[in-house]
Structure formats: structure tokens, C-alpha cells
Amino acid sequence: MSFNYLTKITDINKIFLDKFLKEGSTVIDATMGNGYDTKYLAEKVGETGFVYAFDIQDVAIKNTTKLLEKYNLKNNTKLINDSHENILEYHTGNVDCIMFNLGYLPSGDHNLITKPDSTINALKDSLKILNKNGIISITIYSGHKGGQEEKEAVLEFVQSLPQTDYSVFMSKFINQINNPPELILIEKR
Template sequence: MLNLRETQKAMLTKHIKEGSAVADFTMGNGNDTLWLSNQVGVTGKVFAFDIQEAALANTKSLLEKEGCFENYTLIRESHHLLKEYIDCPLDAGIFNLGFLPGGDKALTTLRSTTLPAIEAAISLIKPGGCLMIAIYPGHEEGRLEGELICETLSGYDQKHLSAYRFNVLNAATSPYFIYVEINEKYKGGNR
């Protein structure tokens, strides 16, 4: 069976190199933050966001335990405010939506902040860069969040970006991901 997480990483790898600037917009327990840190190396930059103190503590502990490069900034803030913290164009970004693994399932990402965060992230991604968005439709907010994201991304002009959805066709509530690639020739302007 295809491993969606490994597929995501393989797709991201072509956009990330030593010295890249990247973001984990939903740091959770820090696994994506750690992976990104290792990909961009000592000269790269990783911005990681979460609203939960437990997520920051778990991530910081993981990064220290793994002897991670000190190339990251952990931000306890909603991802929709990302432009207040990111001061450079990004090569790639990751959204892993839903709730903190092992945390309170009542605390989940919400359409009201996720969509503005994705739109802000798209505006910061360099031409030729990408976003990876993991969606979990097994709970009501996740289903609604996914529908809104798909609807919004399908409205972008292909001159700006291409958005692809990867899912298991015969498992309606299984997680899926959306891969967004900014057109290399995109110069800005209307979506």
C-alpha cells in the first residue's frame, strides 16, 4: 500500500535544498519540523507554528533530543498570522491539519483560520515552490475544512499555481493530501 507521508516527502524533496527557507504551519509533535530542519541544513530556515503550548514543548524536546540544527523558529501563534513572523520568501511549506496527535481532539484546525493561512502561505511561496496540505476528513470539521480548501484552490488560475489532490478512492474518510505548486513563471498579481 502507498504510504502517503513518504509520498509527500518525496514530492517536497525536489523543492527543498541546503539553505532553503521553509515552514511547518502546524507543528504538532515536531516530526515535520525535524524533517524540514534536516533537509535545509545549518544554513536553512524553518518556521514552525502551533497554538498549543504542548506542541511547542513536544517539538522543542524532539529537536533537542535529535541534535537538530539550530535553524528553526518555534512560534506559538495561529498559522493565519504567519506573515507577522515570516520575513522571507519560502521554498516550501507543510500543513498537517486536524488535531495534535495524543492531544485534545476537541482542539482542531478550523476553516476560519486555515483558509487564510493557506492563502497567506501561497503568497509567500517562491515561483517553483510548493505547499503540502494533509487533510483528515474523518471528523466533521476536517471534512468541511477539506471541502473549502479544495473549492478555493480550484478557483486559482493555472498561470499562478497547480493544485493536485491525492487520496484513496475506495476509502471515503481516509486522510488525503493536496500538493500545490507555484508556477515557475508566475510574476504575481491576481489569482
Template sequence: MKLANALNMARQLLAGRLAVARRAVDATAGNGHDALYLAERMPPGSSIWAFDIQQAALENTGKLLADRGLAGRVTLLRACHSRMAEYVAAPLDVAMFNLVYLPGASHALVTRAATTVEALRQTALLLGPGGLATIVAYPGHPSGNEERIAVENFLSALPQAAFTVACWQMLNQIHNPPVLYILEKRGGTP
């Protein structure tokens, strides 16, 4: 396995689970690459929800999925991911968060610590036994490091008896590379 970057590591961690996953969330649809990754690997009949607050992001995601013949496989929701529990059915097998801003769009529309932590709180409740969430945070962005710290504080305080929490980051790169947080609900098949 090549150590490419945090995004790639997140996908590699999820890859083995997706063939049998029934429910997944992409908490930040963006340009749709993560939603496509889920849709290409999850079985027919499974449910995938993708959230974004920007219409342009949902349009980009919808177009990417349609171009790959996967239109209709993902429910696209123009809503803040802090409202996830209103839309998503438990138990979740997988959730992906790729934080900060949409590449190529306004950097003002970044994810924010308070709503991200609320979305993670709901994710923790929605995950089924063995369910896995990946969160890619960006300490190199001005508000991204504040958000990363809030994410780390929230995840670190989750009870060990119920969750396994880990973190992965490059140690010898300049410019504060992204950090991957991993949240697994305990239980399920080893």
C-alpha cells in the same frame, strides 16, 4: 516509490527540494515530526518556522529537535498560522500543513476552515517561484471534512497561470483516509 499514505506522499514530494531550500514553514508543528523532517534535510543557514497554537505541541517539537541535535534549527512560534505573514520572510520554498488535532491531546483544539484558508492565502503569496506547499486534510474527522472542502474550494479557485494545484488520495480504503493537496507556485527551475 511505495504508496504509503498522504503524509508519506507529502514528504516524498518535498524530499528532492529540501537540500537546496532556503525557507520553509511547518504550519502545524504538533509533535514535531514534520519540523524534524525539514530540519534534517535543509542546508545549514536555512530558515524554518513552525507554528502551533498549543504550548504542549511546541514543547514536544522542541524536545524532538533537541533529542536529534537540531535545537535552534527551527523557530518555534506559538501563534495561529493565519498570522504567518507577520513572522515569515518571502520567498518560501516549502510549506507543510498537517491538519486537525495533535495526536494524544484534546480533539477540541483542531485546525479550523477559516484560519486554515487564511493561512493558505498567505502561503500562496509567500511562496517563491517553484515553491511547494503540501496540505494533508482529514475528511474522517467531523470538522475535518468541512475544512477539507474549504481547502479544496480555495485551492481550486487559484489562477492556473500562477499556480499548479493537485490532489492525491487513496481510493479503495475504508474510514475516509487523509487527502493530500499540493500547491506549487509556477516558475523557477523545472
């Protein structure tokens, strides 16, 4: 028998985001990868919303373009081949949600990973353009080389956010072996 509800951390994230995301919102996928989260966001914000998606790898742009074309979702998305560290250069305006899915592209080069410094810089800039009551979601994988350092840096940063301005929530599967991924959600007051 398999599990129906408490399956993957990315599914748990969507239980929350499904309630939060609205048609017409502008949102950002900070780590596009193969485009599954970009597709999800594009469907949730609909034709009247908009998704900016970032990745440093050409293959991410290629795979995500293919996926969005297949589902006819190209019109309300902009795929940006650049680091999320440069988010502010793209003048997205204020946004309701920014998703980070850290680590490496599962089907790609496992050496091309998100890194502590650029992730923290991107988070700092994300907080600047997040609307009031907007959400940042961060899925953290710590099992790969460099993953533990990134997790520690992210935790230190988000724990330092003043509770008067930000509500910061964390969850994970606590009976799984091998560094189960963790989910952090941030709401801006």
C-alpha cells in the same frame, strides 16, 4: 505482508518533498504538532536553511523542542506559539515550502482542530510569501467532526486558483475505508 511504498499519505508526500527540498532553503511548518514534520524539514534544509514552525498549543512547542534537541536541530528552527493565520507578522521573508498537516494533534485534545476560516486565511498569506516554483503541501483529514467542512473549504479555495499562476495536484488512497486522508500540492509559477 505489509506495504513498503504506498503506506501513508504523509510518506507519499515525502517521496515528492524529498526531491524538491534543498539545503539552504527557508521553509515553514504551519502545523507543528509533535514536531515530526518540523524535524523532517530541518534535516532537509540543513544548517544553512531555516524552518519556522507554528502551532496554537503549548504542548506542541514542548514536544517539538524536545524532539529537535534530541536530534540537535534547534539551531535552524524557530518555534512560534501562534496561529498560522498570523504568518505574515513573523517576517519570514519568502519561503520555498510551506507544509500544512490539518486536523488535531493525535496524542492531544481532539477538540483543538484546524478550522476552515483560519486555514484559508493562512493559505492565502502562504501564497503571498511563497517563492516562484515554491511548494505548499496540505494533508487533509476529514474523518473528525469539522473535518469535512474544512476539506470542502480547502478544496473550494485551491480549485479556484488560476491555472496560469498555480499548478494544483491532489491524491488519495481510493480503496481505503473511513475517510482516508488526502494530499494537495500547489506549485506557484
